[in-house]
Amino acid sequence: MAGAAAGTAHLCTRCPSLLMSSSMSTLRYAARRLALAPVASLASSSSQSRGGISRVRLMGVLASTRPSLGGIRTTMEPCARRELSSSVRAKVIESGSAVVEESAEVEPVPSSSVPEFKKRLRIAEIKGGEDGGLRLVGQTMTVRGWVRTCRLQKTFTFIEVNDGSAVSNIQAVVGSDVEGYDKIEAGLVNTGASVAIEGVLVESQGSKQKVELKATKLTLVGGTDPASFPIQKKKLSREYLRSVAHLRPRTNTFGAVARVRTALAFATHQFFREHGFVWVASPIITASDCEGAGEQFCVTTLIPSSHEDPKTPLSKVPTTKDGLIDWSQDFFGKPAFLTVSGQLNGETYATALCDVYTFGPTFRAENSNTTRHLAEFWMIEPELAFADLKDDMACATAYLQYVVKYVLENCKEDMEFFDKWVEKDIVTRLTNVVEKPFVHVTYTEAVELLQKAKKKFEFPVKWGADLQSEHERYLTEVAFSGNPVIVTDYPKVLICQTI
Structure with missing residues (x-):
């Protein structure tokens, strides 16, 4: 949907919400010939000149534009604190800038000096x-x-x-x-x-x-106790796996989901990066409702955490003289919520950076127990400046084909597992997304096709009513023989209901 006021086009794609944990390793890089200068030096201007040498400071990295002068050499390297000789330290304090060390025997540190991360064989x-x-x-x-x-x-x-x-x-x-x-x-x-x-x-x-x-x-x-270890080599129901959530990543299904989701996230960033987009990390806690996109989860410290006092009476919640909740005493001093969309942040940046996208967790407090409604999911929201509906459709088509192709090529074994044990013909349907052209039909044309269909739908088809899942499946699987379909030109009343 193109935004006339902001001059942007908006497109959303939802991804399943499956939580993953990961471990992070902190890498430290040591500098051989360059160390952090005193605080007074680092607080000075980022570019200064002393003794004919121009120095530049970049995020804790000090370098000289002249690599050597009279036996004095500096090297551009990540900085690390180390012990300096008294003579060198005196020169640091005297010069008030970069750390220099007199040595005629010092050789430049090659770029390959960064330690290599040797991963284990998988x-x-x-x-x-x-x-x-x-x-x-x-x-x-x-x-x-x-x-x-x-x-x-x-x-x-x-x-x-x-x-x-x-x-x-x-x-x-x-x-x-x-x-x-x-x-x-x-x-x-x-x-x-x-x-x-x-x-x-x-x-x-x-x-x-x-x-x-x-x-x-x-x-x-x-080791493990075979009598009590809950994950055995047999088919386990998802209901049972919920009771052993700390071990279910060891099952084939959850392992495959984690690997495919990793590939999708990587391909998402890679696609937009290749097309010149800037990623906007929109906040998870926000005070905005983003055009009423959905019911919000409230974030508050007025009610103690359940593990602290699970039986807190409502009388302990601070209120105003009018009997309303006194949000001024809350953590943020006003109501705060989990984000329902990063669209507002994306539109703001799009008016300055042209093409941007948000990609992160989204929360909807919608009490709907269907596979199409989740309390938490990851959403992609591109915002394109100076774009129209055709640009929106082109972006959506290119993105879907890119990430689907990436997964089919790089997660072949996982997708074959899904095809055999989780959802039949999933590989064939996804291959159609990559190889078959996307069909563009208007809402009116789609309604006419559905009304002419011999199939009896659970939800009656009429102009002005939203298209249900059964209608969308008929259009893609029957009317257009497996081709992906983009429906455009919805009635204004339906558009207003979705924003």
Whole structure:
């Protein structure tokens, strides 16, 4: 929908809301020849000249535009505090600017001095590719992950390990003479146990996989009790998995969802970045309602948290003389809510930066128990300046085809799993989104097609009524044979109901 006042076009796409947790690693970079100058120096102007040397300060990085002068050399590097010799420190205080160190033997630090993050070898990398891992046969490697199955034989044991990087597992063959085999004999290596297995990758003698790991060492990182471990290698209902939410990411379904969602988020940022958009991080807590887009969740400290006092009487909530809630005593001094849309922030930035988008969590307090209404979901809201409806449709089409193609190409195994176990023909339907042209029809044309249909709909079709899910499915699956459909030119009364 093009906004005449703001000169922007607006487009929303919803994504399922599935919470994921992640761990962050903090990287520290040490500088060899440059350290932070005194506070008085850093507080000075960002560009200054002393002794014929022009210096520039960039986010804690000090550099000289002349790399060497009379044996004095400075290097542009990330700064880190370190002990300085008294002579160097004296020069720092005297110059009041960058840290310089006299040394005729100092060599410039190459750009490759940044420490490389050496990631561990993952199962997806081992078994990825058309050869299923045959290219790595003969190589020594270590696989770390969680045991899916452990099958004891007379003189060896088969252990299937999964590290979360793929749906498929890798099978390790552990002989009775392998270091750590006593943990298996003691009954400590069971489903769910975390292990590290070193060995040589060999061609598998079985037909289920092309390669397997011939173990040379088994390390038990953490064991499990097979009698009480709740995630076993069998089909588990979603209702049951809700009761063991801390372990359900180990199931194939939740693991695949997490990987696909990661790919979608990455492709989203990559698409808009390639098209010159600027990402606007809209606030999650806000005082705005964004054109009444939906019921809001209130954020307040006037009512104590449930774990502090779950039985707080309403009489303790501060009120005004008129008997209304006294929001001036709240944390923000006025009512605050979880955001229902980042549109307002996007429109503001679009009038300055032209093309922007917001992408983040959105909350709607709508008491609707359907798959099309969620209390929390992630929403993409592009805002295009100097654009019209055709530009909106072009952006939506290009974006959907881009991210769907990215997922089909980079999450092939996960999508095949969904196609087989979750939703039949999902791969075919998504392939249609990429390969088939998008059909553009007006609301009036869509209503006429539905009225001529022989199918009997649960919701009657008439001009002026909103299109229901069954109507949309008929248009895409029957009327236009699987092609994606964009319906335009809705009646004004329907547009006003959705904003």
